[in-house]
Amino acid sequence: MSAAANADPHKLRHGEVPISERGPAPKRIVVSYGFWIFLLSDFIMFSGFFAAYAVLVGETAGGPGGRQLFELPLVAAETALLLMSSFACGMAGIAAAARNTFWFQVAMAVTALLGAGFLTIELYEFVHLIGEGAGPGRSAFLSSFFALVGCHGLHVTLGLLWLSTMMAQVWAKGFRDDIIRRITCFALFWHALDIIWVALFTVVYLLGAGASV
Template structure:
């Protein structure tokens, strides 16, 4: 073995002990495929960004149509802020229990994972039940999505978020069942982390929705 080869091997072994690619002088195309966790994470972030773009379009539509009342009520006439604050508290608390569940994954603790996921599911279901009650109450009062463009955009935006929460709850149940049946396999752990990102993203969107739709709707 030549001195140059030995030095190259020394640099590859000691300069990059975790094989992160530093010090690898080969062209990128010759280094082999990226690890699956990188590919999955990258793809899921693209999905989340596309979801944010979709919500941005619904927010923009609401901003344009918020003043189109057609003789109907304004937000301050129909929104019950204490009720919506209760919804917000449930969803934000579910974000905390979601974080605790991901910590349990890192510790490989099945009991605490299932407990925190169950708590997250109950809190999310409570939020969804309150949202459905609000919709039913407004429709019963004659303030359905067909009453005005403002209410159409309101039901569309808030309803879109509710559909995402429902999807997150179904995904949550799937993750609980998979861990119960197969444990913390690498592929299952990746799915759990993707679900946690999705759930936290829903909290971020709800905070924006609460501020723009409900808070500004009552104040302005």
């Protein structure tokens, strides 16, 4: 048995340097912790939008409600595109872990195409609603709807820009440790958008289309 084991037979680690004296945490830990705080703050922000929508959903000012406006087949196609993009993003993460540049770029490109398809359908929905006189100024219900769904769409747009940056960085610099950290953070962000959209699809579209307003 080694001297270290004899000194600490129960592995209580009494001989180690105290945590307070070990210096700053590794960058990997700091980045992960900071990004989780960002995601939690984003969830809190969306909670506020959901709460506002829940309060204002019946305030149609005599105008159309969700039952008259929402086209569930269209929204179902949006949902399918975003869910498939999340799967492709997961494949990109696996390729990054394997340091496979080709399949990483392919998976990220598929993620981008599916995300762009999602945004195209959402933009069509917004233009269609505004063209029918159901813009955000029509009622409090529509104001809260456009704010909630539009905020999610803005996040997807920013995610696509981030995705493009990751593809360019891997192409130019390879899978450096800092780039792997950024890829991991992006994947967390993209999957979080999926979770928010599932909640949004359920609360806004499914319940809204079934409402009797």
